[in-house]
Amino acid sequence: MYETMVKSRYFEEMMVEAYSEGKKPIFNIGAGPVPGEMHLSNGEEPAAVGICAHLKKEDTVSSTHRPHHHAIAKGVDLKKMTAEIFGKVTGLGKGKGGHMHLFDPNVNFSCGGIVGAGLPHAVGSALAAKKKGEDFVAVAFIGEGAANAGSFHESMNLAALWKLPLLLVIEDNAYGISVPKSTSTSVDSNETRAIAYGIKGYRVHDNDPIEMYLVSEEAIAHARSGQGPSIIEIETYRFLGHFQGDPETYRSKEEVPSLLKKDPIMKLKELLIKEKYMSIGEMEEMENKVKKEVDEAYAFARGSEYPQPESALEDVFNN
Template identity: 55%
Template sequence: MTVQSALSATDRLNLLRMMVLIRTFEEAILREYHADKSPGFDIGAGLVPGEMHLAAGQEPVAAGIGAHLSLGDAMTATHRPHHLAIAHGVDMRKMAAEIFGRETGLGRGRGGHMHLFDPEVHFSCSGIVAEGLPPALGQALAFQRAGTDKVAVAVAGEGAANSGAFHESLNLAALWKLPVVFVIEDNDWGISVPRSASTSVPSNAVRAASYGIPGTRVEDNAVEDIWAAVGEAVRRARAGEGPSLIEVHTLRLWGHFEGDAQGYRGDLEGVPGRDPIPTYQKHLTDAGILDDGAFTEMGAAASATVEEAIAFAKSSPLPDPADALKYVFTEGAQS
């Protein structure tokens, strides 16, 4: 069965709809992040202080994964997590509030954008490279021991595939035949280091063979091919057949972080032409599934959802400084 025959027109529109929603959110965060950091860029200033890592260009990965998961499944993500959080159903209002450091956020404003945690949908992320892989194993082990068919998906960057946690996680997952899917987002750059300067193999997917599990590389940031690869990996995991490794050659449209001058990057001139959203929009239009009016409505709906979340975040209270130690230590009745 081909990808095209397996995907219905509705499925394909939903993939694009998710990609548009994610991009709309990232564009809104980009706008709000920079709104009060001028005339000179000050990373510590403004309504959203601190570092900001946005995922424009990597929407196909999130859309292709999210289409196969339920809210009962688990996902761990990287320091660049918004696209994956949205695709997995994390509450956008609470996520926006967390990014703005507000009391109504997922972590009551204490964690910020790199430390999103939503137990309602089993989602977490971390600013530490490869940190999300071991927790995904724990979730997969819990699902396995409970006798469910739930799965865990651990998403990491291509740089994380050179860490010990990556290899230890793949080894243990294979040994215990855990229901986990490892997804590597290869956006070509580990901050400012090209993957060719840091990784000895052209595809991290080949490393799966070392642990006796399937490995697949998806080229061209193609959302339908990602959907197909993840679908097979999730099917295997739910059936008790163990883990899989998928690497996606995706794209980082913007800098590693906001404020990144990207002087190291020689491919910038051609990057906008590789934007996956207009590429997939044209694909669906040529297939007779989408027209300009429907795409405009898709964008308007995404904008309304995102702007409501941003307004909620900006109108929410900041944490009380007197509560700085609250939620840090366990609070219980004293004997």
């Protein structure tokens, strides 16, 4: 889990640099090697690694517009994923999807840019698993703002009614874009909404990857044994803006520095050393290995070719 968190964080830090190229001094969203919007997950790693540590390749993960930490934790091909973000032909979608549309059928991962839209897809995957008699589970990630969408209620009602093997992970980073949770949501914690569907609800406090792991272990065992879905809401932290270029005028200048003091990667690192699970030397070796893997993925993406213009109408539905 620590290795995956470090990989995810380093990947996003590299993306900050790559995305910023060509967009200064005046921010131009269409400039540089990675044009378009970019939503990064620095600080939210525990939500992904805590549950994905229990998943099999056959289990399904449906992600959001902020998908990189989920994709990395599920084992999506890092080189192809990076190439897709750069819009290259060697990408997961041949460069046609970009960072909000990453699909890797080899590990059953998908994501999309529409808020709350991935949850019905996960319900479909869970229904397929049940009809096939397989013990596979489906995991859907959403932000706390999406828990107010109609797709949330419709999906959870069906999943509970049919006792589907579905895990809903709500990443509560306190903001729906720039709107505080306190001004958009009628309950303090979305896991309390589980009772309305007669299912289990869990709250993971303070962005704790160990607690997320333990809660997920219980919820996944519950789902695999045919007892139905669960809702897990994790209190997590977004160190960066909602998107790159976000002026973040909706939060105080003191907020992010205070959150960085609770960096879950540093807290887990300190725990691993204190409990003597790893030596400092072993940890540095692991970190260097991870950074090399990420560096190679970025080099692969930058060195790949762009799609040819005539390929624009290939791989699309034609009636």
